[in-house]
Amino acid sequence: MAVPTSLxxxxxxxxxxxxxxxxxxxxxxxxADFQRGETxxxxxxxxxxxxxxxxxxxxxxxxxSGGPTRKETTLSEAxxxxxxAAAQNLFGHSFVNKLESTPELIPKVISSxxxxxxxxxxxxxxxxxxxxxxxxxxxAWPLSLTIVSHDFKRPRFIDGHCAxxxxxxxxxxxxxxxxxxxINGENEAAMKGVGQAVDEWTADPHGRGEKxxxxxxxxxxxxxxxxxxxxxVDGPRKGxxxxxxxxxxxxxxDDAPRPW
Numbered sequence: 001m002a003v004p005t006s007l008x009x010x011x012x013x014x015x016x017x018x019x020x021x022x023x024x025x026x027x028x029x030x031x032a033d034f035q036r037g038e039t040x041x042x043x044x045x046x047x048x049x050x051x052x053x054x055x056x057x058x059x060x061x062x063x064x065s066g067g068p069t070r071k072e073t074t075l076s077e078a079x080x081x082x083x084x085a086a087a088q089n090l091f092g093h094s095f096v097n098k099l100e101s102t103p104e105l106i107p108k109v110i111s112s113x114x115x116x117x118x119x120x121x122x123x124x125x126x127x128x129x130x131x132x133x134x135x136x137x138x139x140a141w142p143l144s145l146t147i148v149s150h151d152f153k154r155p156r157f158i159d160g161h162c163a164x165x166x167x168x169x170x171x172x173x174x175x176x177x178x179x180x181x182x183i184n185g186e187n188e189a190a191m192k193g194v195g196q197a198v199d200e201w202t203a204d205p206h207g208r209g210e211k212x213x214x215x216x217x218x219x220x221x222x223x224x225x226x227x228x229x230x231x232x233v234d235g236p237r238k239g240x241x242x243x244x245x246x247x248x249x250x251x252x253x254d255d256a257p258r259p260w
Contacts, residue, residue: 010049012066012077076118151176164205
């Protein structure tokens with residue numbers, strides 16, 4: 001397989017536990033109360049990510065990003081999204097003719113282009129951990145980045161996270177699909193929360209402070225490793241990305257040059 005040059009990140013927002021409806025029944029999901037009515041949008045995010053991969057299959061990798069955020073299960077958000085895509089047969093139909101392969105070989109071929117980033121506990125780390133996982137797998141940094149999430153999170157991702165991480169904005173694409181209650185800013189209370197989140201990340205771009213780090217800790221019932229790279233990845237294998245701090249206190253160095 002040629003080294004891919006494009007990273008597509010689908011940011012996960014809930015955990016699909018499996019079930020006969022293949023995600024259509026919200027009872028199959030572990031979600032917060034405020035997310036009721038949003039699971040159909042999560043499925044649209046998955047479909048968009050797979051579609052983007054199918055359109056640039058030779059050059060791209062798709063990462064589902066999200067950790068095991070619920071005490072009820074060790075299943076990560078990312079793995080559950082991948083499971084749902086497989087259950088809906090999204091990994092098969094787009095690639096049969098292009099690969100000239102038999103259907104039973106499709107899952108093996110597709111698996112090489114799917115990453116399960118199962119450590120991220122917030123939107124900043126959806127981006128950062130997907131980038132470092134890409135490097136760990138392919139020993140190269142992506143030339144382009146596409147992020148799929150809620151459209152109302154666009155300012156947080158582009159002006160906040162990507163700017164803080166330092167990935168070039170001219171090589172970044174954000175594609176957003178909002179849940180029904182958030183379209184056109186209809187939910188005033190929710191939009192107030194969106195603004196508050198932007199303010200928090202503006203004040204603390206890397207999420208190091210007590211408030212944002214505290215939110216991550218509450219979303220980490222299974223103690224997932226939170227260093228910049230996967231556990232046991234040492235300096236020579238970090239691809240020139242300059243970090244500081246030891247273990248889970250590791251963060252990016254603000255003024256250091258980025259390797260991408």
